Amino acid sequence: MTIGALIYGAVALYAIGLVLYLLKREQLSFGALGIGFAAHTAYQIWRAWLGGVFIPNGMVDGVFLLPWAIAGVIILLRLFGDRGTGWLSGLVPLVIFGVFALVYPKGMIPPTPNKLTLWAPTFFFTEAIGHACFYLGAWYALQSIINKSETGAFHMVVVWGFVAYSLSQIVGAIWAYNGWATTFRWGSRHLQSAVIWCFYATYLHLRYMPGWGMRARARYAAVGFVVVALCTFGSHLNEMRFPRIGG
Amino acid sequence: MKRIWNFLGDVRVTFWLLIAIMxxxxxxxxxxxxxxxxxxxxxxxxxxxWFLETGITRLAYTAWVPFLFALFGAFGINTVACTSSRFVAVLARRRSLSVRRLLVLLSPSLIHVIFLVILAGHFATFVVIEQVRAPLSEKGRFELPDKSGLTVEKIEYENFPDSSRLAGRVSQVRVALLPDGGGGERVVTEFTRPASYRGYDLHLDMMRKRENRDAPRPAQATPMPKKSNIDDETCNKEKLYHIGHFKPTNRPELYLVATRDPGLPLLAIGFAIMLSVMGFYFANYRSAE
Structure with a gap:
């Protein structure tokens, strides 16, 4: 058994946490989430040595970093967010993305020299935080629609996601210029990143529009789940065919 | 006139423009x-x-490009109208507000102004960028658009350690260039660390072996694959750009890229101020309420 197996343990703990949450054992559920997150963190750090030499890019592969970021955001929300909001229901998308990580090729795509810069992991890290907040924001928005809640708890998650995602776009532009001599490349990856940014920029303007109350905004935020998935999973699925090392 | 201005700055116009852009x-x-x-x-x-030369011949694929620029143009006008109206409205209340509260209230408008600067920077990049790309070889000469030249003095390849799983793959390349006449200072460029020379940024890039059949190639370069191999549908994929030249047995073919991008200063200033204002806003907006 290697450290690489920790990802299986982490996802199993997330699943156990979800079952406990459904059984209304919130403290135990949070405990399972915390231990799973610790195991997942160890796995992410271990990934930096997938090439047999330390390369931080391995730690920030989106498919594996996304569930880690979701778990981290849920923990922060549970610790510092409003009480009684049901943050732990975020275990549902967490388990879904965790299972996807389990079936995904675990190795690292051999990095090209223009990816061996700290801008690259910084970009992927901030992007994953943004995606995590968007998915969770969409999930909590869906919950608020189902529960007919008017608290708008999802809004704060989406706003922080927008901040992290905007930061990733700035970092990504700097990296793109240093690595490829242009801040924006006319390709599907950059265009779809811009689509996500525009979607959430639109969301932020909804509160100033007549007829867009909390429930309407919740519906819009919930659609964000599909938008982010459509704009990111294409490249994840495409990269499944790439040669990889380690893992 | 006021009605037109109000319409141009209407948040509903913002919404629909963003939806159309998306x-x-x-x-x-x-x-x-x-x-x-x-x-x-x-x-x-x-x-x-690009559009007049290539895009126009494939309009079914490329018509969205000018449409996107038109939408962004309209979005820019909408942002100017909306932001200036809000600026005026907030400044009209300045006597009844503390300085901190006033700055917090102005921050979103300021972010929109900076966003316009960033948008202008991208626009400048898209329409005025000057970039040349040419293969590099030891002792070869690289000519910049202003006709000045650089001669390759030395190319140093750095590989991943032999003990690693990435053995034989290139991790960095360092290229030393000497200006024409030999009197100037040596210019050294590396991957992700571009050098500056006569207003140009000098980046390294790698040969996209299969795709760029028509690109100029150094005499000693490996022959390109036959047409039947490179034009099949699996070859025109992003992944080949990404990994095609990274087989351990196949050393990447180097290119030097000289770029003069007038949009870059606008983007750099815009990004720096955007981060500062966003940081100030999120640190203060609760306490200022």
Whole structure:
């Protein structure tokens, strides 16, 4: 058994946490989430040595970093967010993305020299935080629609996601210029990143529009789940065919 | 006049413009994934030159590009109108507000102004960028658009350690260049650490072996694959750009890219101020309420 197996343990703990949450054992559920997150963190750090030499890019592969970021955001929300909001229901998308990580090729795509810069992991890290907040924001928005809640708890998650995602776009532009001599490349990856940014920029303007109350905004935020998935999973699925090392 | 101004700055116009921009960019992203090579030709070129030369011959694939620019133009006008109206409204209340509260209330408007600066920077990049790319070889000469030249003095390859799983793969390349006449200072450029010379940024890039059949190639370069191999549908994919030249047995073929991008200073200033204002806003907006 290697450290690489920790990802299986982490996802199993997330699943156990979800079952406990459904059984209304919130403290135990949070405990399972915390231990799973610790195991997942160890796995992410271990990934930096997938090439047999330390390369931080391995730690920030989106498919594996996304569930880690979701778990981290849920923990922060549970610790510092409003009480009684049901943050732990975020275990549902967490388990879904965790299972996807389990079936995904675990190795690292051999990095090209223009990816061996700290801008690259910084970009992927901030992007994953943004995606995590968007998915969770969409999930909590869906919950608020189902529960007919008017608290708008999802809004704060989406706003922080927008901040992290905007930061990733700035970092990504700097990296793109240093690595490829242009801040924006006319390709599907950059265009779809811009689509996500525009979607959430639109969301932020909804509160100033007549007829867009909390429930309407919740519906819009919930659609964000599909938008982010459509704009990111294409490249994840495409990269499944790439040669990889380690893992 | 006021009605027109109010319409131009209406947040509902913002909403629909953003929706249209999203839809256009998403459609464009799908087309770019179908024909990566077509759209890769836009990178590093003035978009109008690319469109008049290449885009116009494939309008079914490229019509979204001018449409996107038109939408962004309208979005820029909408942002100017909306932001200036809000600025005026907030400043009218300045006597009843503390300085901190006033700054917090002005921050979103300021972010919009900076966003316009960033948008202008991207626009300048897209329409005025000057970029040349040419292969590099030891002792070879590279000519910049202003006709000055650089001679390659030395190319140093750095590989991943032999003990690693990445053994034999290139991790960094260092290229030393001497200006024409030999009197100037040596210029050294590396991957992700571009050098500056006569107003140009000098980046390294690698040969996209299969796709760029028509690109100029050094005499000692490996022959390109036969046409039947490079034009099949699996070859025109992004992944070949990504990994095609990274087989351990196949040393990447180097290119030097000289770029003069007038949009870059606007972007750099815009990004720096945007981060500062966003940081100030989020640190203060609760306490100022």
């Amino acid at each position: 839809a256009t960019m998403y459609a464009g992203s799908l087309l770019a994934s179908i024909d990566y090579k077509l759209f890769d030709g836009m990178n590093g070129r003035a978009v109008q030159d």
